[in-house]
Amino acid sequence: MATPADARITPRAEDYPQWYQDVVREADLAEPAKVVKGCMVIKPHGYAIWEKIQRELDSQFRATGHRNAYFPLLVPQSFLQKEAEHVEGFAPELAVVTHAGGQPLEEPYVIRPTSETIIGHFFSKWISSYRDLPLLLNQWANVMRWELRTRLFLRTTEFLWQEGHTAHATHDEAMEEVLRILHVYGDFAESFMAMPVVRGRKTALEKFAGALESYCIEAHMQDGKALQAGTSHDLGQNFGKAFDVRFQNEAGDLDYVWQTSWGVSTRLIGGLVMTHADDDGLVLPPRLAPIHCVIVPIYRNDEQKAQVLEAAERLRKALCDVDLSSPDARYRDFLEVVLDDRDLRPGAKFYHWERRGVPLRIELGPKDLAKGQVCTKFRVDTPVQSGKAFVPTDEFLATVRDKLLAFQDALLERARAAQAADTVVLDDWDDFVASFSGEKSVFAWCHWDGTSETEAAIKEATKVTIRCIPLPGQGPDDGPGRCIRTGRPSAGRVLMAKAY
């Protein structure tokens, strides 16, 4: 019964940041590279989650007309300097290659922190007519930003992401694209990650360096802080002008293209951890779980072992034919099932797979074989199922898909409830300060006078930032009011929280 001292996950209530690290380590998702500052090794169980994220998003991007391409890792330093705001935003965090082939380079290369510049360069070569538009590209890539402080998945020096880059003939078209992708992100977060998000627009202080406007999805973490989980930028004609991306429109006039860019990164995995995991370890929603189901055989002697393993293997094969994908999906999503036949006691196996977030466990022993049933237990108790359940094998196979999807929905509902419990509408500055004292954070809907000065003053006083100005339906939508800090007029409430 005693918990081994070494396998301990620090309880959230005791030390939240330590809990996060413990879960990432115990779930075998990743570890700090150490030999390369600020970088991490994404281990197979963590990488498999990323692959599932990729699979679904890539399918969505294709379905919305995008194609994948790949651009160089290295970008001529001068490219970064062509867009004033962009260079100012990224200069401090660039890694620069100054030597190659044993010689100093004539012009240093920067390792891409993002690819707007080099893609802008190629867009200018590829686009000359309105007939070339829209150009809708996506790139799966690694990028590097020399951050001062790193945290596994949430902020690493090198990270994996996708970056979409599109060019359009009109601003309206570009805006449609920006919002289309924002909703792809939002729907993905909720439907696949079971992570509720607020969709909104960034303030001037928080927007992407070089964008006209940035849109984002903001997710609620269990400690009340917000995680920017995805961004979609309206680049206007800023990069078009910087890289001379011009086209002849239908009237025959030359005009600069209207561009967008958008991305999500391996940070999403950090969000997944901080949305669902508990003091026993990782919790994964079935749609992103690399392993959906583990079968733990129970036996007392060799004879039982042979019988149970044979039945367990039959069960495993049957489960592998279950397809979790929705009818409109463009790929099949067969269950990944592990039959854990290691020579360990069952209890040890239970803990092993729980720490790794496997949604469903099946215990199969001699009693079950005799009764033609299986014992099932979901990773966390929900209205779907609490504790162990004994189900006839046929019935189990017939219902396991629905059960897993119901579990997925239950996780989303649980996360929604957690977010709702941490969400407040505030109109009084003293209440505001109290809500964010110490390490505390909540999702606070507050009025703001719309100025960067006030936003900066709030941040200075409380470390709270404006996460976003909500899109219609994403906030309280209760009309105009008075700024919580200055009392000046405000058109509507914005989402305020501390952020990762």
Add this chain to the structure above:
RNA sequence: CGGGGCGUAGCGCAGCCUGGUAGCGCGUUCGGUUCGGGACCGAAAGGUCGGAGGUUCAAAUCCUCUCGCCCCGACCA
């Protein structure tokens, strides 16, 4: 980059103050008994004490430098 904490076996740590044969728990390997919520007994393997330099007869321990990790800030997906 500023403040704080920390690098000793795969993981978690003690030892350092007061220099003198490198330890503990878990894990791993082998044998046996076990097996429906982290088993037990016996045997064994495993460490340039983050790195470099210095002081000393002698350094995990003292001094200097350096690299990295974690937390809090500033910066950010």
